[in-house]
Amino acid sequence: MATKTDIDEKVNLKDLTKEELREFTEELGLQSFRSDQLFQWLYQKGVHSFDEMTNLSKGLRAQLKEIATVPTIEHVTQQESKDGTIKFLFKLQGEEEHKVESVLIPDFYDDGAANRLTVCVSSQVGCVFGCSFCATGKMGFFRSLTHGEIVDQVQYIDALCEERFGKGITNIVYMGMGEPLHNYKAVVNSANIITDELSIGLSPKRITVSTVGLTKQIKQLADERQPFNLAISLHAANDEKRDEIMPINNSMNLEQLKEAVQHYYDKLHRPITYEYLLFDEFNDSPEDARQLAEIVQWIPSKVNIIMYNDVAGVALKRAREKRLDAFMQELVKRDITATVRRSRGDDIDAGCGQLAIKEGQPMGKTIRKN
Numbered sequence: 014m015a016t017k018t019d020i021d022e023k024v025n026l027k028d029l030t031k032e033e034l035r036e037f038t039e040e041l042g043l044q045s046f047r048s049d050q051l052f053q054w055l056y057q058k059g060v061h062s063f064d065e066m067t068n069l070s071k072g073l074r075a076q077l078k079e080i081a082t083v084p085t086i087e088h089v090t091q092q093e094s095k096d097g098t099i100k101f102l103f104k105l106q107g108e109e110e111h112k113v114e115s116v117l118i119p120d121f122y123d124d125g126a127a128n129r130l131t132v133c134v135s136s137q138v139g140c141v142f143g144c145s146f147c148a149t150g151k152m153g154f155f156r157s158l159t160h161g162e163i164v165d166q167v168q169y170i171d172a173l174c175e176e177r178f179g180k181g182i183t184n185i186v187y188m189g190m191g192e193p194l195h196n197y198k199a200v201v202n203s204a205n206i207i208t209d210e211l212s213i214g215l216s217p218k219r220i221t222v223s224t225v226g227l228t229k230q231i232k233q234l235a236d237e238r239q240p241f242n243l244a245i246s247l248h249a250a251n252d253e254k255r256d257e258i259m260p261i262n263n264s265m266n267l268e269q270l271k272e273a274v275q276h277y278y279d280k281l282h283r284p285i286t287y288e289y290l291l292f293d294e295f296n297d298s299p300e301d302a303r304q305l306a307e308i309v310q311w312i313p314s315k316v317n318i319i320m321y322n323d324v325a326g327v328a329l330k331r332a333r334e335k336r337l338d339a340f341m342q343e344l345v346k347r348d349i350t351a352t353v354r355r356s357r358g359d360d361i362d363a364g365c366g367q368l369a370i371k372e373g374q375p376m377g378k379t380i381r382k383n
Contacts, residue, residue, distance in 0.1 A: 024081045026055060027161025030202055031209065041076070049211060055161075056212035059168040061085050086113075086165040097121070098357040101170065105162060111138045111155060113190050115166040117174070117182075118357055127178035134166045136200050137191025142225055143381025145258045146248070146290060148324045149190045153377030157191070160202035167207055185215065188223040188244070188288075194230035204241055217241050223288065225261045228273035235280035243277065244286040244317075245270070249296050250304035258295075258329070260380050271311050278312035287316040291332040291340065298336075302343030315350040322356045331356070 029037060035048040047069075054066045061083060063074045084106040092100045099117040113135040120129040140147070141154035171182045185207065187193040193200045204220050207213050217240035224231065225246045234243060249255035255262040274285060287309060291297045309316050318341065321331040332340070337353065344351045 025159075025161070026051065026081050026083050027085075027164075028159055030160070031206070037081075043073075047073075052209075053211045055083060056164060056168070056206055056209070057214075059085075059172065084161075086162055086169075088169060094357065096357055099170075099173075101166070103166060103169070105138070105158075113138055113158065113162075113166070115170060115189055117170050119178070127174070127180055129184060130174050130178065130180065130182045131184040131186060132167055132170050132182050133186050133189045134163055135189035135191055136163060136187055136193045136196045139377045140191050141195065141378050141380055142192050143260050143379040144225065144246075144248075145381075146292070146321065146324065146327055146329045148327075150379070150381065151324075151326070152190075153379040154191075155377040157196040157199060160199040160206060163199060163203035164206050164212075167203075167213065171213060181213065182215070184219045184221075186221045186223065186244075188221075192225055192227065193222050194224040194227040194234075197230050197233065201237075201239060204239075208240075221286070225259060226265050226270045226273075227261075228265050228269050231270075231273040232276050235277040238281065242286070243283075244288050245274065247287045247305075247308065247316075248290045248292075250289075250301055250308055254296055254301075260382070267308070271308075274312055274314075284313040284315065287314060288319060289316055290319045290321045291337060292321060292329040293332045293336065295329060297332040297340050299339055299343045302340045303347070306344055306347040306349050309349050310347075315352070316344070317352055317354050319354045320356045 024037065026034065026037070031048075031052055034052055035045070038045070038048040038051065050068060051066070054060050058065075060066060063069070063077045063083065066074060069077075086103040086105055089102045089104050089112065091102065097119045101115045101117070103113050103115065105111045105113070115135060116133040118131045118133065119127055120131075122128050135158065137157045138155040139152040140149045142150060143153070144150045167182065167185060174180060174182050187200055200222060204217070204222070207215050207220065208217050221242040221244050222234075223244040223246055231243070247255075249258060252262060252266050255267065277283070277285065287305075289296075289305060305316065318337070320337070321329070323330055341351060341353065
């Protein structure tokens with residue numbers, strides 16, 4: 014039996030990018046097509062061991078077992094909502110205390126067949142940015158996920174969708190636990206793997222990366238011409254209110270965010286989406302709507318108004334329908350493209366971090382001061 018030291022000395026193939034996997038096989042003196050075979054086994058077929066890689070010789074499989082590993086995250090539990098939303102809890106291999114969540118949000122045609130199957134994936138264990146309304150923010154930050162651990166979430170849920178709905182996932186949003194652009198390299202690498210034709214082969218246009226407003230990384234996405242969609246978690250339309258609920262705004266305010274998104278649009282000529290959680294009597298007044306309209310007009314953009322999933326221990330609550338209607342009317346007056354996204358999974362722990370907190374996650378690092 015291999016010891017922990019033996020395992021630690023082995024190469025985790027899921028830590029390697031496609032190019033690094035090619036270099037790995039070259040160093041072993043293997044033919045170039047072997048790296049594509051390995052990549053396909055890892056990310057299209059989702060195998061958990063070298064023994065499952067049946068188009069490799071027994072000798073090569075034995076050699077790989079001696080020098081490499083193909084770990085995977087472990088499914089712990091899941092909750093299913095009456096509206097079809099499924100919340101998954103995963104344990105990271107070898108780390109009993111570290112768990113992350115993913116959510117499947119299905120939409121259906123009138124006849125009950127699956128239409129859009131969206132997966133919300135996590136990029137970190139916890140989050141350092143401490144937004145006051147977010148359950149994950151209450152956890153603090155423990156560590157970033159590798160690109161392999163991010164893809165594992167997608168693969169697990171994609172397989173479930175194929176079995177249950179007869180089709181794979183259609184969309185991915187990096188809006189789960191953690192701040193995706195705080196884990197920039199792994200998030201970009203995972204998205205590149207997911208879109209590869211030897212993997213899941215999802216179109217980049219069906220992937221959205223969300224951020225609380227990390228301006229340097231927003232500019233980096235533009236400079237590198239990353240093909241994925243960008244969403245900004247805004248949630249307040251002036252610095253005073255944003256400072257109150259999102260600590261990141263103290264160091265990266267709306268003026269800096271404006272500069273970053275204008276740089277993004279100048280480089281890519283691609284619109285962005287603003288995510289705006291509507292909180293009762295906090296950011297839901299007609300004046301808030303007018304200020305939001307000004308922000309949405311910085312560059313071609315749209316806004317998703319999100320009806321909040323209330324979180325235990327958080328004072329902010331979901332806005333009432335009457336206030337939502339008045340808010341939307343103000344946006345319509347200003348020709349703002351806006352949609353309302355209703356909360357899903359109200360009857361389960363669908364808010365990011367809620368299930369992990371229930372499972373006993375301790376407190377990690379945070380920039381939040383209270």
